[in-house]
Amino acid sequence: MQNRITELFGVKYPIVQAGMIWTSGWRLASAVSNAGGLGLIGAGSMYPQVLREHIQKCQQATDKPFGVNVPMLYPDLDKLMEIIVELGVKIVFTSAGNPKTWTSYLQEKGITVVHVVSSLKFALKSQEAGVDAIVVEGFEAGGHNGRDETTTLTLIPAVKEKLDIPIIAAGGIATGAAMLATMILGADGVQVGSRFVASDEASSHQLFKQKVIESGEGDTQLVLKELAPVRLIKNKFYQDIQNAYANGASKEDLISLLGRARAKRGIFEGDMEEGELEIGQVASLIHTIKPAASIVNDMMTEFEIAKKMVASF
Structure with missing residues (x-):
């Protein structure tokens, strides 16, 4: 081709x-x-x-x-x-x-x-x-x-x-x-x-790969537009973000919540609860x-x- x-x-x-x-x-x-x-x-x-x-x-x-x-x-x-x-x-x-x-x-x-x-x-x-x-x-x-x-x-x-x-x-x-x-x-x-x-x-960690193939429709969402928009699998960290929004979190609050190396923690180290699990909507078809x-x-x-x-x- x-x-x-x-x-x-x-x-x-x-x-x-x-x-x-x-x-x-x-x-x-x-x-x-x-x-x-x-x-x-x-x-x-x-x-x-x-x-x-x-x-x-x-x-x-x-x-x-x-x-x-x-x-x-x-x-x-x-x-x-x-x-x-x-x-x-x-x-x-x-x-x-x-x-x-x-x-x-x-x-x-x-x-x-x-x-x-x-x-x-x-x-x-x-x-x-x-x-x-x-x-x-x-x-x-x-x-x-x-x-x-x-x-x-x-x-x-x-x-x-x-x-x-x-x-x-x-x-x-x-x-x-x-x-x-x-x-x-x-x-x-x-x-x-x-x-x-x-x-x-x-x-990426095997636990993350497994999480991807287990994901269904609606299991990802775009969040953190105030910082840098990112699409994530919904997990505890994602829910912490939603709770922060509900409590009127400022940009500084969100930066503090995100912390450092959050993506490494999830994608590379395999922390499926506290990590940032970046994946697309098409995960539901994988x-x-x-x-x-x-x-x-x-x-x-x-x-x-x-x-x-x-x-x-």
């Missing part, structure tokens, strides 16, 4: 594995890349030396293209970018910040730059900043999200109408049929997060933990089946 995304990244399939914190290490990224997609290392939860180790191990585990996702709200950005350039990473996804900050610098080093957005407004700003492609992430997505609550199926055609650069759809995509739906609406490829959380190679290669292959098989179904309408 060849299109603007496969050509841009040099991959077989237009499937990008999201660079999720505490989940997307070298094992997952290399497995997805070896299966024909684009694997991403999630630098958001990594100290510089840890990122260096993951890039080097990924380079040893695959000869296929892979990239690094760098959320720009974390410290040590300069050091992270220096390591990425030094080690010859060719693809960088930036998020949670101004795309103008790093795009030119990275492109001057021969790096393809993709920026993640949750609205048409920021999609236009990203194109103006000169990025090579964008990820358009709808309200359904897990983790940090947009405040406008625009759904994926609304956002994609709105962005497609105004932009010329390649578009990667994200949010609520875990099957080949969903992939086809987003591409019919104008996407050139998809970024998949939650489905890869429930993979053998994901570095019922198995399987190898990343199987996920990629299943999505492409489903994609071809869905194409035939559409042709028969």
